[in-house]
Amino acid sequence: MNSRSDFTEVFPEILPGIVSQNPIMIKLAGYLKKISASDGAVFLNGETGTGKELFASAIHQLSGRLGKIVCVNCGAIPESLFESLFFGHEKGSFTGADRKQHGFFYQANEGTLFLDEIAELPLMHQAKLLRVLESRKFSRIGGSEVLDFTGRIVSASHQSLEQLVEGKEFREDLWYRLNLFEVAIPSLHQRRDDIPLLARCFAMSSGRITLAPCALQLLQSSEWPGNIRQLKNTIDKLAVLADNQYVSADTIRQLAMVAEPVDCATRVAKEIIDMPITNKLKTIYDALIEQAVEISHGNKSEAARLLGVHRKVIERRMAQIHIVR
Template sequence: METVKKFTPMFPQVLPGIISNNPDMRKLANHVIKIAKSSGTVFLHGETGTGKELFAKAIHKLSERQGNLVSVNCSAIPENLFESLFFGHEKGAFTGADKKQQGFFYQANHGTLFLDEIAELPLAHQAKLLRVLESKQFSRIGSAELMQFTGRIISASHVDLERKVDEKAFREDLWYRLNLFEITIPALHQRRDDIPLLANYFAQSTNSIHFLPCALKLLQFSEWPGNIRQLKNMVEKISILAESTTISEKTIQQLSVCHDITDWATRVAQEIIDMPISNKLKTIHDALIEQAVEVSNGNKSEAARLLGVHRKVVERRLAQIMSLR
Protein backbone atom coordinates (compact mmCIF):
# COMPACT_ATOMS: atom_id res chain seq x y z
CA MET A 1 0.00 0.00 0.00
CA GLU A 2 1.43 3.34 -0.99
CA THR A 3 2.11 5.99 1.63
CA VAL A 4 -0.38 8.82 1.87
CA LYS A 5 1.26 12.20 1.42
CA LYS A 6 -1.15 14.84 2.64
CA PHE A 7 -1.10 18.16 4.44
CA THR A 8 -0.64 17.49 8.15
CA PRO A 9 -3.48 19.13 10.11
CA MET A 10 -3.13 20.54 13.59
CA PHE A 11 -5.05 18.57 16.19
CA PRO A 12 -6.35 20.63 19.14
CA GLN A 13 -5.19 19.48 22.57
CA VAL A 14 -7.28 20.44 25.59
CA LEU A 15 -4.61 18.89 27.83
CA PRO A 16 -1.12 17.55 27.06
CA GLY A 17 -1.67 14.46 24.93
CA ILE A 18 -5.48 14.73 24.95
CA ILE A 19 -7.15 15.74 21.68
CA SER A 20 -10.66 17.19 21.63
CA ASN A 21 -12.91 19.92 20.29
CA ASN A 22 -15.82 19.00 22.55
CA PRO A 23 -17.12 21.84 24.81
CA ASP A 24 -17.60 19.53 27.81
CA MET A 25 -14.05 18.24 27.40
CA ARG A 26 -12.76 21.81 27.39
CA LYS A 27 -14.61 22.49 30.66
CA LEU A 28 -13.19 19.30 32.14
CA ALA A 29 -9.70 20.31 31.01
CA ASN A 30 -10.02 23.69 32.76
CA HIS A 31 -10.94 21.83 35.96
CA VAL A 32 -7.95 19.48 35.58
CA ILE A 33 -5.56 22.41 35.03
CA LYS A 34 -6.72 23.97 38.31
CA ILE A 35 -6.10 20.87 40.41
CA ALA A 36 -2.90 19.72 38.68
CA LYS A 37 -0.70 22.17 40.62
CA SER A 38 -1.92 20.88 43.99
CA SER A 39 -0.57 17.84 45.80
CA GLY A 40 -4.02 16.37 46.53
CA THR A 41 -4.97 12.85 45.51
CA VAL A 42 -6.97 12.46 42.30
CA PHE A 43 -9.40 9.68 41.42
CA LEU A 44 -10.17 9.12 37.74
CA HIS A 45 -13.40 7.35 36.89
CA GLY A 46 -14.30 6.27 33.38
CA GLU A 47 -15.23 3.35 31.19
CA THR A 48 -12.54 1.06 29.82
CA GLY A 49 -10.67 2.74 26.98
CA THR A 50 -11.59 6.35 27.79
CA GLY A 51 -8.00 7.42 28.40
CA LYS A 52 -7.55 7.40 32.17
CA GLU A 53 -3.79 6.91 31.91
CA LEU A 54 -3.58 9.79 29.42
CA PHE A 55 -5.29 12.02 32.00
CA ALA A 56 -2.86 10.83 34.68
CA LYS A 57 0.08 11.69 32.40
CA ALA A 58 -1.43 15.11 31.65
CA ILE A 59 -1.91 15.89 35.35
CA HIS A 60 1.66 14.80 36.11
CA LYS A 61 3.05 16.97 33.32
CA LEU A 62 1.01 20.02 34.37
CA SER A 63 2.04 19.55 38.01
CA GLU A 64 5.68 20.22 37.03
CA ARG A 65 6.80 17.65 39.58
CA GLN A 66 10.49 16.81 39.44
CA GLY A 67 10.08 13.06 39.94
CA ASN A 68 8.88 10.31 37.63
CA LEU A 69 5.38 9.14 36.75
CA VAL A 70 5.16 5.50 37.81
CA SER A 71 2.16 3.64 36.39
CA VAL A 72 0.95 0.48 38.14
CA ASN A 73 -1.87 -1.82 37.06
CA CYS A 74 -3.21 -3.06 40.39
CA SER A 75 -5.07 -5.95 38.77
CA ALA A 76 -1.75 -7.39 37.57
CA ILE A 77 0.02 -7.36 40.97
CA PRO A 78 0.45 -10.87 42.45
CA GLU A 79 -0.71 -10.84 46.08
CA ASN A 80 2.55 -12.33 47.39
CA LEU A 81 4.63 -9.66 45.64
CA PHE A 82 2.69 -6.57 46.69
CA GLU A 83 5.01 -5.46 49.50
CA SER A 84 8.17 -6.17 47.53
CA LEU A 85 6.93 -4.27 44.47
CA PHE A 86 5.50 -1.28 46.36
CA PHE A 87 7.92 -0.96 49.31
CA GLY A 88 11.06 -2.53 47.85
CA HIS A 89 13.36 -4.93 49.70
CA GLU A 90 16.89 -5.34 50.98
CA LYS A 91 19.27 -7.97 49.64
CA GLY A 92 18.63 -11.24 51.48
CA ALA A 93 15.30 -10.05 52.94
CA PHE A 94 13.66 -13.26 51.70
CA THR A 95 14.43 -16.27 49.54
CA GLY A 96 15.26 -15.08 46.04
CA ALA A 97 16.09 -11.49 47.09
CA ASP A 98 19.58 -11.57 45.62
CA LYS A 99 19.88 -7.81 45.39
CA LYS A 100 18.45 -4.60 46.82
CA GLN A 101 15.26 -3.50 45.05
CA GLN A 102 13.58 -0.08 45.18
CA GLY A 103 9.77 -0.18 45.16
CA PHE A 104 7.09 1.92 43.49
CA PHE A 105 6.89 4.36 46.41
CA TYR A 106 10.59 5.13 46.11
CA GLN A 107 10.47 5.35 42.31
CA ALA A 108 7.57 7.84 42.46
CA ASN A 109 9.11 10.07 45.15
CA HIS A 110 8.84 13.75 44.15
CA GLY A 111 6.70 12.50 41.25
CA THR A 112 3.39 10.73 40.71
CA LEU A 113 2.25 7.18 41.48
CA PHE A 114 -0.62 6.21 39.17
CA LEU A 115 -2.63 3.26 40.49
CA ASP A 116 -4.83 1.99 37.69
CA GLU A 117 -7.71 -0.42 38.44
CA ILE A 118 -7.39 0.39 42.15
CA ALA A 119 -10.63 -1.50 42.84
CA GLU A 120 -8.75 -4.77 42.17
CA LEU A 121 -6.45 -4.23 45.15
CA PRO A 122 -7.22 -6.79 47.93
CA LEU A 123 -8.42 -5.42 51.28
CA ALA A 124 -5.22 -6.47 53.07
CA HIS A 125 -3.12 -4.44 50.63
CA GLN A 126 -5.53 -1.52 50.81
CA ALA A 127 -4.69 -1.22 54.53
CA LYS A 128 -0.96 -1.07 53.75
CA LEU A 129 -1.50 1.59 51.10
CA LEU A 130 -3.63 3.59 53.54
CA ARG A 131 -0.85 3.59 56.14
CA VAL A 132 1.57 5.13 53.66
CA LEU A 133 -0.97 7.78 52.64
CA GLU A 134 -1.58 8.68 56.30
CA SER A 135 2.01 8.61 57.57
CA LYS A 136 3.80 9.68 54.34
CA GLN A 137 6.43 7.09 55.31
CA PHE A 138 7.47 3.60 54.20
CA SER A 139 10.36 1.19 54.60
CA ARG A 140 11.81 -1.54 52.46
CA ILE A 141 11.31 -5.19 53.47
CA GLY A 142 14.23 -6.17 55.68
CA SER A 143 15.10 -2.59 56.61
CA ALA A 144 14.28 -0.51 59.69
CA GLU A 145 14.97 2.74 57.84
CA LEU A 146 11.89 4.96 57.40
CA MET A 147 11.76 6.92 54.18
CA GLN A 148 9.48 9.80 53.31
CA PHE A 149 6.95 9.40 50.52
CA THR A 150 6.55 12.73 48.77
CA GLY A 151 4.83 11.51 45.63
CA ARG A 152 1.30 12.27 44.56
CA ILE A 153 -1.25 9.47 44.24
CA ILE A 154 -3.54 9.33 41.22
CA SER A 155 -5.85 6.31 41.13
CA ALA A 156 -8.36 5.11 38.57
CA SER A 157 -11.10 2.57 38.05
CA HIS A 158 -13.86 1.75 35.58
CA VAL A 159 -16.12 0.44 38.37
CA ASP A 160 -18.19 2.40 40.90
CA LEU A 161 -15.95 2.53 43.98
CA GLU A 162 -18.68 3.99 46.17
CA ARG A 163 -20.74 0.88 45.46
CA LYS A 164 -17.66 -1.21 46.32
CA VAL A 165 -17.44 0.64 49.63
CA ASP A 166 -21.12 -0.08 50.35
CA GLU A 167 -20.47 -3.76 49.59
CA LYS A 168 -17.50 -3.75 52.02
CA ALA A 169 -15.22 -4.69 49.12
CA PHE A 170 -13.23 -1.45 49.37
CA ARG A 171 -12.10 0.41 52.49
CA GLU A 172 -14.13 3.53 53.13
CA ASP A 173 -11.22 5.35 54.81
CA LEU A 174 -8.96 4.64 51.83
CA TRP A 175 -11.65 5.81 49.41
CA TYR A 176 -11.84 9.17 51.19
CA ARG A 177 -8.06 9.46 51.04
CA LEU A 178 -7.95 8.73 47.32
CA ASN A 179 -10.66 11.05 46.01
CA LEU A 180 -9.87 14.53 47.25
CA PHE A 181 -10.43 15.41 43.60
CA GLU A 182 -12.68 13.15 41.55
CA ILE A 183 -12.70 13.38 37.76
CA THR A 184 -15.20 11.55 35.57
CA ILE A 185 -13.93 11.03 32.03
CA PRO A 186 -16.76 10.96 29.46
CA ALA A 187 -17.32 7.91 27.28
CA LEU A 188 -16.88 8.29 23.54
CA HIS A 189 -20.64 8.22 22.92
CA GLN A 190 -20.88 11.36 25.10
CA ARG A 191 -18.49 13.21 22.80
CA ARG A 192 -19.44 11.94 19.34
CA ASP A 193 -18.35 15.21 17.76
CA ASP A 194 -14.76 14.20 18.59
CA ILE A 195 -14.90 10.87 16.74
CA PRO A 196 -14.02 12.25 13.26
CA LEU A 197 -11.20 14.27 14.82
CA LEU A 198 -9.78 11.26 16.64
CA ALA A 199 -10.19 8.97 13.63
CA ASN A 200 -8.24 11.42 11.46
CA TYR A 201 -5.56 11.71 14.14
CA PHE A 202 -5.10 7.94 14.36
CA ALA A 203 -5.19 7.66 10.57
CA GLN A 204 -2.40 10.23 10.30
CA SER A 205 -0.29 8.26 12.76
CA THR A 206 -0.51 5.23 10.46
CA ASN A 207 0.77 7.39 7.57
CA SER A 208 -1.07 5.11 5.15
CA ILE A 209 -4.80 5.95 5.00
CA HIS A 210 -7.23 8.85 5.08
CA PHE A 211 -11.01 8.86 5.61
CA LEU A 212 -13.63 10.29 3.28
CA PRO A 213 -16.39 12.39 4.95
CA CYS A 214 -18.95 9.60 4.47
CA ALA A 215 -16.66 7.19 6.35
CA LEU A 216 -16.19 9.63 9.21
CA LYS A 217 -19.95 10.06 9.50
CA LEU A 218 -20.39 6.29 9.77
CA LEU A 219 -17.75 6.12 12.49
CA GLN A 220 -19.35 9.02 14.35
CA PHE A 221 -22.66 7.20 14.67
CA SER A 222 -21.31 3.73 15.39
CA GLU A 223 -21.14 1.99 18.73
CA TRP A 224 -17.82 2.13 20.58
CA PRO A 225 -18.12 0.11 23.82
CA GLY A 226 -14.32 0.04 23.98
CA ASN A 227 -14.22 3.82 23.56
CA ILE A 228 -11.07 5.53 22.25
CA ARG A 229 -8.94 2.39 22.53
CA GLN A 230 -11.37 0.51 20.30
CA LEU A 231 -11.47 3.36 17.77
CA LYS A 232 -7.66 3.46 17.64
CA ASN A 233 -7.44 -0.30 17.14
CA MET A 234 -10.06 -0.10 14.39
CA VAL A 235 -8.05 2.53 12.47
CA GLU A 236 -4.90 0.42 12.75
CA LYS A 237 -6.80 -2.62 11.51
CA ILE A 238 -8.13 -0.71 8.50
CA SER A 239 -4.66 0.58 7.66
CA ILE A 240 -3.49 -3.04 7.38
CA LEU A 241 -6.48 -4.63 5.66
CA ALA A 242 -7.75 -1.93 3.29
CA GLU A 243 -6.87 -2.28 -0.38
CA SER A 244 -6.91 1.48 -0.94
CA THR A 245 -5.42 4.41 0.93
CA THR A 246 -8.74 6.25 0.63
CA ILE A 247 -11.25 4.86 3.10
CA SER A 248 -14.95 5.17 2.28
CA GLU A 249 -18.07 4.11 4.14
CA LYS A 250 -18.23 1.04 1.89
CA THR A 251 -14.67 0.07 2.84
CA ILE A 252 -15.52 0.12 6.54
CA GLN A 253 -18.68 -1.93 6.01
CA GLN A 254 -16.86 -4.50 3.88
CA LEU A 255 -14.16 -4.94 6.52
CA SER A 256 -16.79 -5.19 9.29
CA VAL A 257 -14.56 -3.30 11.72
CA CYS A 258 -17.37 -1.47 13.53
CA HIS A 259 -21.08 -1.83 14.12
CA ASP A 260 -23.32 1.03 13.11
CA ILE A 261 -26.32 1.93 15.23
CA THR A 262 -29.47 0.20 14.02
CA ASP A 263 -31.92 2.04 16.24
CA TRP A 264 -31.10 5.57 15.13
CA ALA A 265 -34.28 7.12 16.55
CA THR A 266 -33.63 5.77 20.05
CA ARG A 267 -30.01 6.90 20.02
CA VAL A 268 -30.79 10.39 18.75
CA ALA A 269 -33.64 10.73 21.25
CA GLN A 270 -31.37 9.77 24.13
CA GLU A 271 -28.70 12.25 23.06
CA ILE A 272 -31.33 15.01 22.88
CA ILE A 273 -32.61 14.10 26.35
CA ASP A 274 -29.05 14.37 27.69
CA MET A 275 -28.61 17.87 26.25
CA PRO A 276 -28.51 20.76 28.80
CA ILE A 277 -31.49 22.66 27.33
CA SER A 278 -34.92 23.33 28.81
CA ASN A 279 -37.67 22.96 26.20
CA LYS A 280 -36.05 20.17 24.21
CA LEU A 281 -38.95 19.45 21.84
CA LYS A 282 -39.33 23.06 20.72
CA THR A 283 -35.57 23.65 20.47
CA ILE A 284 -34.93 20.55 18.37
CA HIS A 285 -38.03 21.15 16.23
CA ASP A 286 -36.89 24.68 15.39
CA ALA A 287 -33.28 23.58 14.82
CA LEU A 288 -34.35 20.82 12.40
CA ILE A 289 -36.42 23.20 10.30
CA GLU A 290 -33.76 25.93 10.23
CA GLN A 291 -31.02 23.43 9.36
CA ALA A 292 -33.11 21.88 6.57
CA VAL A 293 -33.76 25.31 5.08
CA GLU A 294 -30.07 26.18 5.30
CA VAL A 295 -29.00 22.91 3.66
CA SER A 296 -31.60 23.55 0.93
CA ASN A 297 -30.25 27.07 0.33
CA GLY A 298 -33.57 28.63 1.33
CA ASN A 299 -35.72 26.31 -0.80
CA LYS A 300 -38.72 25.59 1.48
CA SER A 301 -40.07 22.82 -0.73
CA GLU A 302 -36.74 21.01 -0.65
CA ALA A 303 -36.47 21.56 3.11
CA ALA A 304 -39.93 20.04 3.56
CA ARG A 305 -38.90 17.04 1.44
CA LEU A 306 -35.80 16.48 3.57
CA LEU A 307 -37.90 16.57 6.73
CA GLY A 308 -40.72 14.46 5.28
CA VAL A 309 -43.39 17.09 5.96
CA HIS A 310 -45.60 19.44 3.92
CA ARG A 311 -44.15 22.75 2.77
CA LYS A 312 -46.78 24.62 4.84
CA VAL A 313 -45.35 23.08 8.02
CA VAL A 314 -41.98 24.62 7.24
CA GLU A 315 -43.45 28.00 6.27
CA ARG A 316 -45.66 28.18 9.37
CA ARG A 317 -42.88 27.30 11.77
CA LEU A 318 -40.39 29.67 10.12
CA ALA A 319 -42.92 32.50 10.47
CA GLN A 320 -43.33 31.70 14.17
CA ILE A 321 -39.56 31.64 14.69
CA MET A 322 -39.06 34.96 12.94
CA SER A 323 -41.88 36.64 14.90
CA LEU A 324 -40.12 35.80 18.16
CA ARG A 325 -36.83 37.39 17.07
Protein backbone atom coordinates in the same frame (compact mmCIF):
# COMPACT_ATOMS: atom_id res chain seq x y z
CA MET B 1 3.68 16.76 8.23
CA ASN B 2 6.91 15.81 9.94
CA SER B 3 7.10 17.78 13.15
CA ARG B 4 5.20 17.62 16.41
CA SER B 5 4.26 21.29 16.05
CA ASP B 6 2.67 20.61 12.64
CA PHE B 7 0.66 17.76 14.17
CA THR B 8 -0.65 19.82 17.09
CA GLU B 9 -1.57 22.64 14.72
CA VAL B 10 -3.91 20.30 12.84
CA PHE B 11 -5.03 18.42 15.98
CA PRO B 12 -4.99 20.95 18.83
CA GLU B 13 -4.43 19.42 22.26
CA ILE B 14 -6.64 20.58 25.12
CA LEU B 15 -4.26 18.77 27.50
CA PRO B 16 -0.83 17.22 26.86
CA GLY B 17 -1.47 14.19 24.64
CA ILE B 18 -5.27 14.68 24.54
CA VAL B 19 -7.04 15.92 21.40
CA SER B 20 -10.63 17.14 21.50
CA GLN B 21 -13.07 19.80 20.32
CA ASN B 22 -15.94 18.70 22.55
CA PRO B 23 -17.32 21.35 24.98
CA ILE B 24 -17.50 18.87 27.88
CA MET B 25 -13.88 17.91 27.33
CA ILE B 26 -12.74 21.52 27.04
CA LYS B 27 -14.45 22.35 30.35
CA LEU B 28 -12.86 19.27 31.92
CA ALA B 29 -9.44 20.33 30.65
CA GLY B 30 -9.83 23.69 32.35
CA TYR B 31 -10.66 21.97 35.63
CA LEU B 32 -7.69 19.61 35.39
CA LYS B 33 -5.33 22.50 34.70
CA LYS B 34 -6.50 24.09 37.96
CA ILE B 35 -6.06 21.01 40.13
CA SER B 36 -2.84 19.76 38.55
CA ALA B 37 -0.71 22.30 40.42
CA SER B 38 -1.88 21.01 43.81
CA ASP B 39 -0.62 17.92 45.63
CA GLY B 40 -4.14 16.62 46.24
CA ALA B 41 -5.07 13.07 45.27
CA VAL B 42 -7.09 12.71 42.05
CA PHE B 43 -9.53 9.91 41.27
CA LEU B 44 -10.41 9.31 37.61
CA ASN B 45 -13.64 7.46 36.96
CA GLY B 46 -14.43 6.36 33.44
CA GLU B 47 -15.40 3.43 31.27
CA THR B 48 -12.77 1.05 29.96
CA GLY B 49 -10.92 2.51 27.00
CA THR B 50 -11.61 6.19 27.75
CA GLY B 51 -7.90 7.00 28.18
CA LYS B 52 -7.58 7.29 31.96
CA GLU B 53 -3.82 6.73 31.81
CA LEU B 54 -3.52 9.57 29.27
CA PHE B 55 -5.35 11.86 31.68
CA ALA B 56 -3.07 10.79 34.54
CA SER B 57 -0.03 11.52 32.38
CA ALA B 58 -1.46 14.94 31.44
CA ILE B 59 -2.03 15.78 35.11
CA HIS B 60 1.56 14.79 35.87
CA GLN B 61 2.99 16.88 33.04
CA LEU B 62 0.95 19.91 34.05
CA SER B 63 1.95 19.54 37.70
CA GLY B 64 5.59 20.39 37.04
CA ARG B 65 6.67 17.70 39.51
CA LEU B 66 10.37 16.83 39.26
CA GLY B 67 9.97 13.06 39.51
CA LYS B 68 8.53 10.65 36.98
CA ILE B 69 5.09 9.10 36.67
CA VAL B 70 4.92 5.44 37.72
CA CYS B 71 1.92 3.60 36.29
CA VAL B 72 0.64 0.52 38.13
CA ASN B 73 -2.22 -1.75 37.09
CA CYS B 74 -3.56 -2.88 40.46
CA GLY B 75 -5.52 -5.70 38.84
CA ALA B 76 -2.27 -7.28 37.60
CA ILE B 77 -0.42 -7.28 40.96
CA PRO B 78 -0.04 -10.82 42.43
CA GLU B 79 -1.08 -10.75 46.10
CA SER B 80 2.19 -12.35 47.18
CA LEU B 81 4.26 -9.63 45.47
CA PHE B 82 2.34 -6.56 46.61
CA GLU B 83 4.70 -5.51 49.41
CA SER B 84 7.86 -6.20 47.41
CA LEU B 85 6.57 -4.25 44.39
CA PHE B 86 5.19 -1.28 46.34
CA PHE B 87 7.63 -1.02 49.27
CA GLY B 88 10.74 -2.58 47.70
CA HIS B 89 13.07 -4.97 49.53
CA GLU B 90 16.60 -5.28 50.85
CA LYS B 91 19.06 -7.81 49.53
CA GLY B 92 18.61 -11.16 51.27
CA SER B 93 15.27 -10.22 52.86
CA PHE B 94 13.64 -13.35 51.38
CA THR B 95 14.52 -16.25 49.11
CA GLY B 96 15.38 -14.90 45.68
CA ALA B 97 16.09 -11.35 46.87
CA ASP B 98 19.62 -11.26 45.45
CA ARG B 99 19.79 -7.46 45.37
CA LYS B 100 18.13 -4.34 46.79
CA GLN B 101 14.95 -3.43 44.92
CA HIS B 102 13.25 -0.04 44.99
CA GLY B 103 9.43 -0.23 45.04
CA PHE B 104 6.77 1.93 43.43
CA PHE B 105 6.62 4.33 46.38
CA TYR B 106 10.33 5.08 46.05
CA GLN B 107 10.24 5.27 42.24
CA ALA B 108 7.39 7.80 42.33
CA ASN B 109 9.03 10.13 44.85
CA GLU B 110 8.71 13.78 43.76
CA GLY B 111 6.57 12.46 40.91
CA THR B 112 3.20 10.76 40.46
CA LEU B 113 2.05 7.26 41.38
CA PHE B 114 -0.82 6.29 39.08
CA LEU B 115 -2.87 3.41 40.47
CA ASP B 116 -5.06 2.13 37.65
CA GLU B 117 -8.01 -0.17 38.43
CA ILE B 118 -7.60 0.62 42.13
CA ALA B 119 -10.87 -1.24 42.83
CA GLU B 120 -9.06 -4.51 42.08
CA LEU B 121 -6.77 -4.08 45.11
CA PRO B 122 -7.67 -6.62 47.86
CA LEU B 123 -8.83 -5.21 51.20
CA MET B 124 -5.70 -6.45 52.95
CA HIS B 125 -3.49 -4.43 50.61
CA GLN B 126 -5.82 -1.44 50.75
CA ALA B 127 -4.97 -1.17 54.46
CA LYS B 128 -1.23 -1.17 53.71
CA LEU B 129 -1.66 1.50 51.05
CA LEU B 130 -3.75 3.60 53.43
CA ARG B 131 -1.01 3.53 56.10
CA VAL B 132 1.50 4.98 53.66
CA LEU B 133 -0.89 7.67 52.45
CA GLU B 134 -1.67 8.67 56.06
CA SER B 135 1.91 8.66 57.38
CA ARG B 136 3.71 9.46 54.12
CA LYS B 137 6.37 7.00 55.26
CA PHE B 138 7.37 3.43 54.37
CA SER B 139 10.20 0.92 54.76
CA ARG B 140 11.58 -1.66 52.39
CA ILE B 141 11.00 -5.33 53.28
CA GLY B 142 13.88 -6.46 55.48
CA GLY B 143 15.01 -2.88 56.10
CA SER B 144 14.87 -0.67 59.17
CA GLU B 145 15.30 2.67 57.38
CA VAL B 146 12.11 4.77 57.32
CA LEU B 147 11.70 6.52 53.97
CA ASP B 148 9.48 9.44 53.03
CA PHE B 149 6.89 9.11 50.29
CA THR B 150 6.69 12.42 48.43
CA GLY B 151 4.73 11.34 45.37
CA ARG B 152 1.26 12.44 44.35
CA ILE B 153 -1.45 9.80 44.04
CA VAL B 154 -3.67 9.61 40.98
CA SER B 155 -5.98 6.58 40.91
CA ALA B 156 -8.57 5.32 38.46
CA SER B 157 -11.31 2.75 38.01
CA HIS B 158 -14.14 1.92 35.63
CA GLN B 159 -16.18 0.82 38.66
CA SER B 160 -18.07 3.01 41.13
CA LEU B 161 -15.95 3.06 44.27
CA GLU B 162 -18.84 4.63 46.18
CA GLN B 163 -20.94 1.54 45.50
CA LEU B 164 -18.03 -0.71 46.47
CA VAL B 165 -17.65 1.22 49.72
CA GLU B 166 -21.36 0.74 50.44
CA GLY B 167 -20.94 -2.99 49.79
CA LYS B 168 -17.92 -3.15 52.14
CA GLU B 169 -15.70 -4.18 49.20
CA PHE B 170 -13.55 -1.05 49.38
CA ARG B 171 -12.30 0.79 52.45
CA GLU B 172 -14.19 4.00 53.10
CA ASP B 173 -11.17 5.66 54.76
CA LEU B 174 -8.98 4.87 51.75
CA TRP B 175 -11.68 6.19 49.40
CA TYR B 176 -11.62 9.54 51.20
CA ARG B 177 -7.84 9.63 50.83
CA LEU B 178 -8.02 8.97 47.09
CA ASN B 179 -10.78 11.32 45.94
CA LEU B 180 -9.93 14.83 47.05
CA PHE B 181 -10.56 15.64 43.38
CA GLU B 182 -12.93 13.25 41.63
CA VAL B 183 -12.99 13.48 37.83
CA ALA B 184 -15.52 11.81 35.52
CA ILE B 185 -13.95 10.93 32.17
CA PRO B 186 -16.58 11.14 29.37
CA SER B 187 -17.22 8.05 27.30
CA LEU B 188 -16.91 8.29 23.53
CA HIS B 189 -20.69 8.35 23.04
CA GLN B 190 -20.75 11.49 25.24
CA ARG B 191 -18.25 13.16 22.92
CA ARG B 192 -19.43 11.76 19.61
CA ASP B 193 -18.44 14.97 17.83
CA ASP B 194 -14.81 14.04 18.57
CA ILE B 195 -14.94 10.74 16.65
CA PRO B 196 -14.02 12.18 13.20
CA LEU B 197 -11.22 14.24 14.76
CA LEU B 198 -9.81 11.26 16.65
CA ALA B 199 -10.17 8.94 13.66
CA ARG B 200 -8.27 11.37 11.42
CA CYS B 201 -5.64 11.78 14.12
CA PHE B 202 -5.11 8.00 14.40
CA ALA B 203 -5.11 7.61 10.61
CA MET B 204 -2.49 10.33 10.20
CA SER B 205 -0.36 8.77 12.94
CA SER B 206 -0.39 5.48 11.04
CA GLY B 207 1.04 7.26 7.97
CA ARG B 208 -0.72 4.75 5.72
CA ILE B 209 -4.35 5.71 5.19
CA THR B 210 -6.65 8.70 4.66
CA LEU B 211 -10.30 8.47 5.68
CA ALA B 212 -12.94 9.68 3.24
CA PRO B 213 -15.75 11.94 4.57
CA CYS B 214 -18.23 9.07 4.20
CA ALA B 215 -15.91 6.84 6.26
CA LEU B 216 -15.73 9.45 9.00
CA GLN B 217 -19.52 9.75 8.97
CA LEU B 218 -19.89 5.98 9.33
CA LEU B 219 -17.43 5.88 12.21
CA GLN B 220 -19.22 8.75 13.94
CA SER B 221 -22.61 7.05 13.71
CA SER B 222 -21.29 3.69 14.93
CA GLU B 223 -21.26 2.46 18.51
CA TRP B 224 -17.97 2.22 20.41
CA PRO B 225 -18.48 0.29 23.67
CA GLY B 226 -14.69 0.01 23.93
CA ASN B 227 -14.42 3.80 23.59
CA ILE B 228 -11.23 5.42 22.26
CA ARG B 229 -9.18 2.24 22.57
CA GLN B 230 -11.61 0.40 20.30
CA LEU B 231 -11.65 3.28 17.79
CA LYS B 232 -7.85 3.39 17.66
CA ASN B 233 -7.61 -0.38 17.25
CA THR B 234 -10.08 -0.17 14.36
CA ILE B 235 -8.04 2.51 12.59
CA ASP B 236 -4.83 0.56 13.18
CA LYS B 237 -6.40 -2.54 11.60
CA LEU B 238 -7.67 -0.49 8.67
CA ALA B 239 -4.14 0.81 8.10
CA VAL B 240 -2.99 -2.80 7.67
CA LEU B 241 -5.92 -4.42 5.88
CA ALA B 242 -7.23 -1.71 3.52
CA ASP B 243 -6.16 -2.27 -0.09
CA ASN B 244 -6.10 1.43 -0.89
CA GLN B 245 -4.71 4.41 0.97
CA TYR B 246 -8.02 6.29 0.58
CA VAL B 247 -10.50 4.45 2.82
CA SER B 248 -14.23 4.76 2.11
CA ALA B 249 -17.25 3.72 4.15
CA ASP B 250 -17.71 0.73 1.82
CA THR B 251 -14.18 -0.43 2.61
CA ILE B 252 -14.94 -0.31 6.33
CA ARG B 253 -18.16 -2.27 5.79
CA GLN B 254 -16.45 -4.86 3.59
CA LEU B 255 -13.80 -5.45 6.23
CA ALA B 256 -16.56 -5.69 8.88
CA MET B 257 -14.74 -3.17 11.05
CA VAL B 258 -17.87 -1.68 12.64
CA ALA B 259 -21.32 -2.88 13.54
CA GLU B 260 -24.16 -1.32 11.60
CA PRO B 261 -24.94 2.05 13.21
CA VAL B 262 -27.88 2.33 15.56
CA ASP B 263 -30.42 4.87 14.29
CA CYS B 264 -30.34 8.29 15.88
CA ALA B 265 -33.59 7.91 17.84
CA THR B 266 -32.48 4.61 19.36
CA ARG B 267 -29.11 6.05 20.34
CA VAL B 268 -30.71 9.08 21.99
CA ALA B 269 -33.16 6.80 23.81
CA LYS B 270 -30.27 4.75 25.19
CA GLU B 271 -28.50 7.87 26.37
CA ILE B 272 -31.67 9.14 28.08
CA ILE B 273 -32.17 5.81 29.84
CA ASP B 274 -28.60 6.03 31.18
CA MET B 275 -29.20 9.52 32.59
CA PRO B 276 -29.32 9.78 36.41
CA ILE B 277 -32.77 11.39 36.56
CA THR B 278 -36.18 10.26 37.81
CA ASN B 279 -39.33 10.24 35.67
CA LYS B 280 -37.28 10.37 32.47
CA LEU B 281 -40.29 10.68 30.13
CA LYS B 282 -41.67 13.79 31.81
CA THR B 283 -38.24 15.38 32.25
CA ILE B 284 -37.26 14.93 28.59
CA TYR B 285 -40.71 15.89 27.31
CA ASP B 286 -40.64 19.14 29.30
CA ALA B 287 -37.05 19.84 28.22
CA LEU B 288 -37.98 19.41 24.54
CA ILE B 289 -40.86 21.86 24.87
CA GLU B 290 -38.72 24.40 26.73
CA GLN B 291 -35.88 24.17 24.22
CA ALA B 292 -38.20 24.50 21.23
CA VAL B 293 -39.86 27.56 22.77
CA GLU B 294 -36.45 29.02 23.61
CA ILE B 295 -35.06 28.47 20.12
CA SER B 296 -38.19 29.96 18.52
CA HIS B 297 -38.08 32.97 20.86
CA GLY B 298 -41.53 32.23 22.24
CA ASN B 299 -43.21 31.67 18.86
CA LYS B 300 -45.60 28.76 19.59
CA SER B 301 -46.22 27.92 15.95
CA GLU B 302 -42.49 27.77 15.22
CA ALA B 303 -41.87 25.68 18.33
CA ALA B 304 -44.60 23.27 17.19
CA ARG B 305 -43.01 23.05 13.73
CA LEU B 306 -39.59 22.25 15.24
CA LEU B 307 -41.08 19.39 17.25
CA GLY B 308 -43.43 18.18 14.54
CA VAL B 309 -46.55 18.59 16.68
CA HIS B 310 -49.69 20.76 16.70
CA ARG B 311 -49.50 24.24 18.23
CA LYS B 312 -52.09 23.23 20.85
CA VAL B 313 -49.66 20.63 22.20
CA ILE B 314 -47.16 23.41 22.89
CA GLU B 315 -49.81 25.65 24.47
CA ARG B 316 -51.11 22.91 26.78
CA ARG B 317 -47.64 21.89 27.88
CA MET B 318 -46.49 25.47 28.37
CA ALA B 319 -49.45 26.01 30.71
CA GLN B 320 -48.63 22.81 32.63
CA ILE B 321 -44.96 23.58 33.15
CA HIS B 322 -45.65 27.27 33.77
CA ILE B 323 -43.60 28.75 30.95
CA VAL B 324 -44.43 32.44 30.85
CA ARG B 325 -44.02 34.13 27.50
